[in-house]
Amino acid sequence: MTRSAFSRRTSPKAGAARFSMLHLAPDSLGFALDAAAQAVGAVRAGMALPAALAAVLASAGAGNAALARGAIQDIAYRALRRLGTGDWLVTQLVRKAPPAHVGNVLVCAFALLADDEHAAAYAPYTVVDQAVTAIAARRECAFAKGLVNAVLRTFLREREAWLEKAESDPVAAWNYPAWWIEAVRRAWPDAWQRVLAAGDAPGPLTLRVNARRTTTADYLQLLDAQGIEAVAIGPHAVKLAAAVPVERIPGFAQGVVSVQDAGAQCAGEWLGARDGMRVLDACAAPGGKTGHVLEMADVELVALEADPARAKRIDENLSRLGLTAKVVVGDAGDPSQWHDGRPFDRVLADVPCSASGIVRRHPDVRWLRRATDIPALVAEQHRILDALWPLVAPGGELLYVTCSLFPEEGEEQAQWFERVHEDAVRLDAPGQLMPFCSGAAAERSASSSTGTRAFDLERGGADIDHDGFFYARFQKR
Structure with a gap:
């Protein structure tokens, strides 16, 4: 997956976050609601959700984490996918703004109660009871247990009416910051x-x-043969009908398969590496695309990563696959730190970006990102591309990749690159891949759509169920 700057944007407040667990049964919904609310609070403070969840689970202890991990993660992801709706409901149903943790427990509860009862993960009365239990068990919040009970019961009594009212507020209706909605609309x-x-x-x-x-x-x-329903959606891509833990995926531990979005797999396929070539995978961590390139061709591959901790993950992933590459720690925008002077036949420039195309898997991105981040990311992409292009051998190619939906990081960048580098010839590539929309989300959007399918923006328009990516390919004259 494309490395994005958001994964390293941790504010001092977020970095100093402290998590404490309740004296409740770790397999109870109350325990999970409280822990998920702490994770949501950490995201609000600037911490990426995976890091927040890891910190919460570490505070829970190994035994408790093993019991509660699935529920905590599920609730936290649901809450961030519906944070706009949840925050709007809190402002409408609570006269005075509650303490932050109380508000986050309410947001997590609303995320569970917003589903129709037949599709809900928990019975509504259980969600209300356990949210109250979680608040009551935390000394500094116990005074608010009556408030939480009243607010959630009020919502349930008029659930459809409240959800309908939320549609009048763009942030509550779409669950993105207002600037993001406007950027996508534009x-x-x-x-x-x-x-x-x-x-x-x-x-x-x-x-x-x-x-x-x-x-x-x-x-x-x-x-x-093992009763797992799946379908092929690409040359090497297989989509499972239902998610299963990686330890239950046949052949995963042995390196027969890896977890990777179908859109991300386009990188290895469009790079066009062939046996004997010298290849650079810039910004390579965690190594998914590195592994894919090595699976497809016998090449001399340099995997570059600026973050030493993330660079270790490349080795770990390649070890599972039984493959090797030269893993180098260094700044892709400053080859003087690491380049040995030998040109590359292929360069994969999978650059830091807004990650706006992968929000269905990383719902925290939309709340961590700011509109002012985009110009800074565009400048960083310019810096990296300018630095990498001289490393491409004559006749060699560079594949530019972002997991973004914003043209500033996609087509506009490709046009800029072609304009400023006279020796660059733009070749065929997928261009902008839009995320596939299915299930309830598709039904929800259909009623308000203009009738134009977003996916027709892709070349070919195939609904293969992938995240949003941009691809541009250039050959050096």
């Missing part, structure tokens, strides 16, 4: 509703089949 005026709705639907579990170990057809037969 970029995709005929399809913006579908683009936003697609980001609110959880992404599927997609695997990449290791071409060195088996074929996609044979792996599908293996899954079928």
